[in-house]
Amino acid sequence: MANADMQVEQFLQALLDELAIPESRYEQAETRYKSLGDWFHRDESAVRGFDPAVYVQGSFRLGTAIRPINDAEEYDVDSVCELKKLSKNDLTQFDLKQLLGREIKAYHDAKGMTKPVREGRRCWILDYADGAQFHMDVVPALPNGAEQRLLLERANYDARWAETGIAITDREEPTYTVPTTKWPRSNPKGYAEWFKARMAAVLARRKEMLVESLRRRGVTASVEQLPDYRVRTPLQAAVMLLKRHRDNMFARDPDLKPISVIITTLAGHAYGEEDTIAGALLSILERMDQYIHHVGSKYVIPNPTDPFENFADKWEKEPGKAQAFSARMGTALTDRAVRKISGSGGGLLRAASVAPAAAVPSFGNAPRVPTTPKGFA
Structure with missing residues (x-):
């Protein structure tokens, strides 16, 4: 990992340490x-x-x-x-x-x-x-x-x-x-299993690394006995950062604030098993709009475990929610993070902050036909 990218990752990790609950x-x-x-x-x-x-x-x-x-x-x-x-x-x-x-x-x-x-x-x-x-x-x-x-x-x-x-x-x-x-x-159990499946390989690797680290310190541990909450994957980290970004961006407009399950679902679909937080954020920002479907005036974000349920069902009657999501849940978070680190560094995170318009959810007039959510067989 290049030095600038390592700085980004360290900064994001420091943010997460502040966000994470004990x-x-x-x-x-x-x-x-x-x-x-x-x-x-x-x-x-x-x-x-x-x-x-x-x-x-x-x-x-x-x-x-x-x-x-x-x-x-x-x-x-x-x-x-x-x-x-x-x-x-x-x-x-x-x-x-x-x-x-x-x-x-x-x-x-x-x-x-x-x-x-x-x-x-x-x-x-x-x-x-x-x-x-x-x-x-x-x-x-x-x-x-x-x-x-x-x-x-x-x-x-x-x-x-x-x-x-x-x-x-x-x-x-x-x-x-x-x-x-x-x-x-x-x-809820099925949704949690779906979410876990989206990061299964990375979660397994990180649990193995933690167990090895504990054993080197003389602590008896096994992957099977280790609670999942002892390990944080880049997908979980990205969701946490996006949720706090959401909280800040909608502090004055709580009625427009997107629900957490929308952020989590789009992030879960868009995550590409990246091993870094910055890489996960980049992947999610670039791809999450692909999982927001548009039929006429209806927005569709299906529940991965029950596609009959539409997490965006309120967006049709309250289009301001969709417009606010597009305007405020884009690249502002990554822009701010890059500025805090340095004026010239940024690596993957800077790439996300200057990504093309497709990287931010856009709801134009082009019709979208619902497809089976990725993450299904």
Whole structure:
């Protein structure tokens, strides 16, 4: 690696060290959702017989969580409670949410938590004590893998991630209180596996390098036992940088801020297994617009594990979101990083900052026909 490129990489690594959440936060999140799972399995639990499984989802699961932008914001740990021995034929969305809500409120009281349990659109929210800067969203869910597989196979979509599909509650759905099998769908485990597959080779190499480093220091370790969050790949690093760039660029226009799953999905598709953070950013900036499809006035960013779900579904009715994404999620981040390093260096990162227009998502009048997202077989 040339000296200028090495400076860029060192600078980006220093940025990430500031953005990254401490390992203790990952451990804290794991302790909290395991504690909740233990509560659901206690003898007196009303849901124990339904085999409840609590697991984390979102950025904590993907290894792309970043520090809150200020002390007023909190770490948002998204989790799921899946009742594996219930089906959509057994109860309504409302019934499931209330059943789990009573147990969560009992947990809240038993643990002496002071802030009240809040109800979100799709979840229950546990707020931890002042100073913890931490809250947990708990989404009630039921297994939906078999139905998800059938749905995708009928449409000739890749169903490799379908087995972990879940049905979730949403109080804004017209059928929220009605017996029906048509529930909102999700698949956080499947999405995490897709994301991990996009960086599998690099992740394996980095885990092996860390294990060797630990062994040289006399620490017994193995790749199998090493948690994924102990290693950060260039893809994860790029997503973290782009998310913070997003936070800064949309600080005054939070309603236009692109959701994290859009950034993560486009980055996952565009990543080319680069071994450096700068290389990953360059690849993503150059290619991510290829995975934003345009049919008429409709923008389409399919969920890689469920192409029936469009992550950009709000962009059609709110075109300002699409325009803001194009204008603010381009090369400004790399420009700023290069200026901070030197006036003449830059290497790969400088190449990204002066890349042609195609490197920045553009939404012209040319029609785009949805294709199977890359990352499918």
